[in-house]
Amino acid sequence: MMAETAPQSSWVKRIEPWLLLAPMLIVLATVTAWPLARTAYLSFMHASLDDGDLPRFIGFGNYLALMKDGDWWHAVRNTAFFAVISVTLETLAGVAIALLIDSQIKGRGALRAVMLIPWAIPTVVSAQMWQWMLHDQYGVVNALLIKLGFISHGIAWTAGAGTAMAAIIAVDVWQTTPFMVLLILAGLQIIPRDLYEAAKVDGAPGWAQFFYITLPLLWPTLAVAILFRLLDAVRMFDLAYVLSSKSRETATISIYARQQLVDFQDVGYGSAVAMLVFLMISLVAAVYIQVTKIRLISE
Amino acid sequence: MKRLAKTVALTLLKIVVVFYTIFPFYWAIVSSFKSGAALFSVDFFPAIDLTNYRDLLTNGNFLRNILNSAIVAVSVVTLSLIFAITSAYALGKMKFRGRGIVLAGILGASMFPQIVVLSGLFGTIRWLGLYNSLGSLVLSYMIFSLPFTVWVMTSFIRQIPAELEDAARMDGCSTWAMIWQIYFPLLAPALASTGLLAFIASWNEFLFALTFTLSDTVRTVPVGLALISGSSRFELPFGTIMAASVIVTVPLILLVLIFQRRIVSGLTAGAVK
Numbered sequence: 363m364m365a366e367t368a369p370q371s372s373w374v375k376r377i378e379p380w381l382l383l384a385p386m387l388i389v390l391a392t393v394t395a396w397p398l399a400r401t402a403y404l405s406f407m408h409a410s411l412d413d414g415d416l417p418r419f420i421g422f423g424n425y426l427a428l429m430k431d432g433d434w435w436h437a438v439r440n441t442a443f444f445a446v447i448s449v450t451l452e453t454l455a456g457v458a459i460a461l462l463i464d465s466q467i468k469g470r471g472a473l474r475a476v477m478l479i480p481w482a483i484p485t486v487v488s489a490q491m492w493q494w495m496l497h498d499q500y501g502v503v504n505a506l507l508i509k510l511g512f513i514s515h516g517i518a519w520t521a522g523a524g525t526a527m528a529a530i531i532a533v534d535v536w537q538t539t540p541f542m543v544l545l546i547l548a549g550l551q552i553i554p555r556d557l558y559e560a561a562k563v564d565g566a567p568g569w570a571q572f573f574y575i576t577l578p579l580l581w582p583t584l585a586v587a588i589l590f591r592l593l594d595a596v597r598m599f600d601l602a603y604v605l606s607s608k609s610r611e612t613a614t615i616s617i618y619a620r621q622q623l624v625d626f627q628d629v630g631y632g633s634a635v636a637m638l639v640f641l642m643i644s645l646v647a648a649v650y651i652q653v654t655k656i657r658l659i660s661e
Numbered sequence: 662m663k664r665l666a667k668t669v670a671l672t673l674l675k676i677v678v679v680f681y682t683i684f685p686f687y688w689a690i691v692s693s694f695k696s697g698a699a700l701f702s703v704d705f706f707p708a709i710d711l712t713n714y715r716d717l718l719t720n721g722n723f724l725r726n727i728l729n730s731a732i733v734a735v736s737v738v739t740l741s742l743i744f745a746i747t748s749a750y751a752l753g754k755m756k757f758r759g760r761g762i763v764l765a766g767i768l769g770a771s772m773f774p775q776i777v778v779l780s781g782l783f784g785t786i787r788w789l790g791l792y793n794s795l796g797s798l799v800l801s802y803m804i805f806s807l808p809f810t811v812w813v814m815t816s817f818i819r820q821i822p823a824e825l826e827d828a829a830r831m832d833g834c835s836t837w838a839m840i841w842q843i844y845f846p847l848l849a850p851a852l853a854s855t856g857l858l859a860f861i862a863s864w865n866e867f868l869f870a871l872t873f874t875l876s877d878t879v880r881t882v883p884v885g886l887a888l889i890s891g892s893s894r895f896e897l898p899f900g901t902i903m904a905a906s907v908i909v910t911v912p913l914i915l916l917v918l919i920f921q922r923r924i925v926s927g928l929t930a931g932a933v934k
Contacts, residue, residue: 378836382751383763386744386807393804394770397781404780459678465671473675474925475918476682482917483686484865486883487906491689494899502688505703536685541928548929597774600867604887616776616868623780624872633780640777647772658768 398640404633411627424634434635436610437618438642444527444614445595448534453588455535456542461576463543464550474547477540485537489604492533496520526606533601538594542587549583550576585654592650596643615639686910693904700900713904722877723905726885730909733798733881734863738856740799741806742814745855746848749814750840754826764815771808775868778804786873797873798881802866806859813858813927817851818844854923861913882909 405424409417428434463473480488495502496519504516519529553576561571599616606612613621619639623632651658692700696712717723751757752764782801783792791797821844829843867883874880880888886909889902917924 376757379751379755379757379760382747382755382836382840386748386811387763389744389803390767390770390807392785393782393801394773394778397778397785400781400784401778462671462674462678469675473679475921476679478917478921478924479686479914480682482861482913483910484883484886484913486865486867486887487689487910488685490886490899490902490906491685494692494903495685495688497897497899500701500897500899502703536681540682544925544928548925593772593774597776599776600883600887603867603871616774619776620779620868620872623783629780636777636780639774643772643774643777 401633401636401640404629405637407630407633409628409630409633411629417630420630424631425638427631428634428638433610433613434615434618437613437615440527440612441596441598441614441616444531444534444598445592448531448538449588449591449595451531451535452539452542452591453584455539456546456587457580457584459539460543460546460550461572463547474544477543479540480537481540481544483537485600486604488533488537489601492529492536493520493605496529520605521609523611526609526612530601530605530612533605534595534598538591542591545583545587546580549580549587552583553579582656585656586658589647589650589654589656593643593647596646597639615642689903689906689910692900693907696900700897713900714908716901717904717908722880723885723908725878726880726882727909729795729879730864730881730883733795733802734860736795736799737802737806737863738859741803741810741859742852742856744807745810745814746845746852747840748811749818750836750844752811753815753818754823767808767811770804771812773804773808775804779868779872782869783872792873793875793879795874795879798863798866798870801869801873802863805862805866809862810855810859813855814848814851817848817855821847850923851927854920854927857916857920857924858927861917864913 404417406419406421407417408420408423459477463470463477483491496504498504498516498518498521501516501519503519504513507513508516517525519525557575557579558571561575566574597616598614599620602612602614602617615635616639619632619635622628622635626632691705691707693713694709694711695704695707696710699707699710752760786792786797786800789796789800791800825843825847826839829839834843865883866881867887870881870884871887874884877885882905886902886905889898889905
């Protein structure tokens with residue numbers, strides 16, 4: 363009897379994990395792999411819903427046109443600028459605030475709770491809240507700056523050429539620094555306290571403790587947190603859409619791609635934009651993972 | 662003395678951080694209670710005027726938007742968690758060839774920029790007849806919800822000791838019963854925190870909701886909020902927008918504060934390690 367069931371049970375054993383995974387894999391493929399393949403296919407076509415022509419294969423035509431498209435390169439620069447500046451500020455502020463919260467036991471729970479508030483607010487809501495605060499005539503920010511004597515009349519923060527991007531970065535920093543703080547706080551908890559005791563006994567000053575104990579031991583956590591933030595920042599869409607509409611000054615690659623696809627109905631060209639976005643983001647992730655040597659999959 | 666100065670400085674710093682973090686939301690609440698000309702004066706403690714709230718709640722679209730968001734988010738969370746439990750069991754408790762590839766694929770999918778699939782997904786949604794319906798959002802939100810829930814549940818299920826499973830196997834328990842009768846109750850707290858995070862992500866999503874729905878009756882809250890405008894070009898709708906912002910955010914903040922420990926553990930299980 364044993365001899366009869368053994369081969370069957372080993373066959374079941376081999377197929378079982380795939381049966382359990384199948385529903386998830388099928389749904390995931392329907393929303394990622396298949397649309398990605400379709401986008402790739404469309405990117406080689408002239409397919410515009412605007413001129414009524416039938417879609418036709420044009421090879422790398424869309425990509426070649428993109429290389430010479432000033433607006434596209436402008437969007438690439440905007441996105442890179444936004445991602446680098448906002449993630450840098452969020453990381454520095456995140457580490458500083460996390461260390462501040464971690465420094466004393468008193469009030470730690472309350473501060474952590476406060477940190478969750480901006481994180482829980484939907485991005486569109488924060489964009490609207492800040493748009494109102496930054497309003498040129500009635501905004502509270504201008505009112506306070508005028509009262510303090512820094513400026514004489516209100517500034518149109520979200521409309522000005524130089525200030526719109528700064529405003530978007532400020533809102534992003536406000537909204538996502540708390541996420542960094544929460545992750546860094548969790549990372550700080552893993553560091554054994556007796557390391558600091560030993561450092562104190564040896565007379566190591568505060569900055570040395572930070573650079574030789576805290577930072578190296580925090581790094582694995584920090585590296586993953588930065589990767590997640592970076593990937594989020596390069597695909598940013600809603601903040602720029604709500605705060606400064608589709609202005610060229612602040613258009614990100616996601617805004618530009620959607621504009622081609624939906625507003626101009628140029629499916630072929632828009633798909634080529636999307637494919638370049640995909641390649642660029644994959645490249646950023648791959649280089650980052652290589653350079654930082656973080657291990658995302660355990661075992 | 663030096664110690665006291667340090668404590669005072671740190672406390673001041675904490676107050677600054679708390680003020681900076683909370684003030685924008687406080688200002689939204691304050692502004693939501695102002696209507697007419699009061700909105701244009703900078704007043705930190707105004708009289709409470711509920712005009713904006715009354716306008717919103719008597720305008721059918723806003724309530725409809727909230728209902729739509731709730732339907733979409735609950736469906737997305739329920740479906741993802743069901744898929745995630747069986748997948749997490751396979752990925753966390755079974756040894757099979759291809760496991761590493763599946764994990765890498767899920768990790769890759771979690772980094773997927775949504776804009777990339779927009780044109781391809783648009784075709785699929787049209788083909789399935791889901792354009793301009795809530796179904797299009799339930800399907801498309803799987804793109805971020807599934808990888809996240811599967812990843813986090815896998816790391817949670819791994820922490821459960823194997824002895825339990827060995828004992829159940831001795832008693833002749835099948836894999837299916839094992840998942841639903843033994844692991845499911847044990848994973849309930851983890852499911853709650855993961856589900857809450859997936860709920861928040863769906864509730865807040867904007868790009869797909871803006872692209873795959875068209876009419877007011879199928880719009881979700883973020884799109885409704887982004888597109889609110891005054892009845893004339895010269896009317897500033899910020900009082901109404903702030904009232905709407907407060908209504909959709911207060912429940913989220915309460916949920917997050919009530920479940921804060923679970924949320925932090927869910928976030929860190931997903932990102933740390």
